[in-house]
Amino acid sequence: MTTTTATTTATSAATAAAPGRNRRVLISGAGIGGPALAYWLDRYGFTVTIVEASPQLRPGGQAIDVRGPALDVAARMGVLDRIRDRRVRMRGMSMVDGDGKELFSTTERTITGGEIDSPDVEILRDDLCTILAEAAGPGIEYLFGDSLTSVEQDETGVRVGFRHHPARTFDLVVGADGLHSNTRKLVFGPEADYLAYMGTYLSVWTMPNYLGLDRWQLFHQAPGGTWGGGVMSVRGNTECRVYMGFESADLLACDHRDTDALKRVLADRLGGQGWELPRMLGHMWDAPDFHLDAMAQIRMDSWSSGRVVLLGDAAYCASPLSGQGTTLAIAAAYVLAGELKAADGDHIAAFAAYEEEMREYVRLNQELAYTNKARVEAQAAAELGEDTDLDTAVPDFQEAGEIIASLVLKDY
Known part of the structure; x- marks a missing residue:
């Protein structure tokens, strides 16, 4: 990882030679989705900066699950063995x-x-964050201990104000900053409009x-x-x-x-x-x-506005009750980067294709959270002596497995 307080973006050799438009991307958030997206964008020739409010990769966090399509993405990134070693x-x-x-x-x-x-x-969680950030490599610029204060965009780019660093202009901005996304608040409005x-x-x-x-x-x-x-x-x-x-x-x-x-x-x-x-x-x-x-959960009609797009919990948090937040973030990072590559940086086409690929999978996983919640409540009712048939009250775990595996990844 490259940590810097300067305004010059670290540029890989691949980026310098890359054709196309909208190559400068700012990602807000260095959790799961941010570094995973940075990995793919860097390899596709984009210049990537990550801003993170914490002074370093955040320590702690719960044990999280890498499942279904996220395992496929991890394999394509070459980090699946490392992830398995740290389970x-x-x-x-x-x-x-x-x-x-x-x-x-x-x-x-x-x-x-x-x-x-x-x-x-x-x-x-912190072990997975470290693995993904290290995999993204030295071509990624990190601005730790900082956050966005303003986002202003026009047809040429996005002018971003930072709490500590000088303002800069990027081609695209990705909010991967979690349930309480600051990017979402600045661009899309109050959290209360989207939080369930x-x-x-x-x-x-x-x-x-x-x-x-x-x-x-x-x-x-x-x-x-x-x-x-x-x-x-x-x-x-x-x-x-x-x-x-x-x-x-x-x-x-x-x-x-x-x-x-x-x-x-x-x-x-x-x-x-x-x-x-x-x-x-x-x-x-x-x-x-x-x-x-x-x-x-976060529920939004659209995950993008102009040159700004949201990823992971910031756009469609399914809650820990789904057990799928990590898988959604990793899989969606792969899809978003892939669609930007396929569209040669055309954000309008790429963001629309990203939503088309992910929208149904997100819907199913958000429903899964309520299914899991219903199961827990039914089990608690049964323990209190209430007449509850768990087999008919909520779907079984096989259905959950089918939902998890239902996203088929494209080759980009």
């Missing part, structure tokens, strides 16, 4: 009651990753493996609810990632960037629960990678 390698999971008594255990699947013997790869809240919150952070877990997950469901908390050992059992969630009828009033306020909310919601949840919350206060956010 979390779970052996199984257990559910426990408030006293820590095991209710059941399985070595066939886990809550976070699904079927253990599936071809899917479960990997920590799903009634729950999820939090993740790192803590020591004081339970001595060996590639295992332990989860506790709060009595009478569908959420609670759990923990999984990672990085050769040297640490753990904690997951906690709770239901909320409304969005929280505090800002999603106010970490201290969010920690207090989580402590108030789950501090009185059983099992190890209070002790895990004790480790939360000093966790440098604490994250808490709403389970929500």
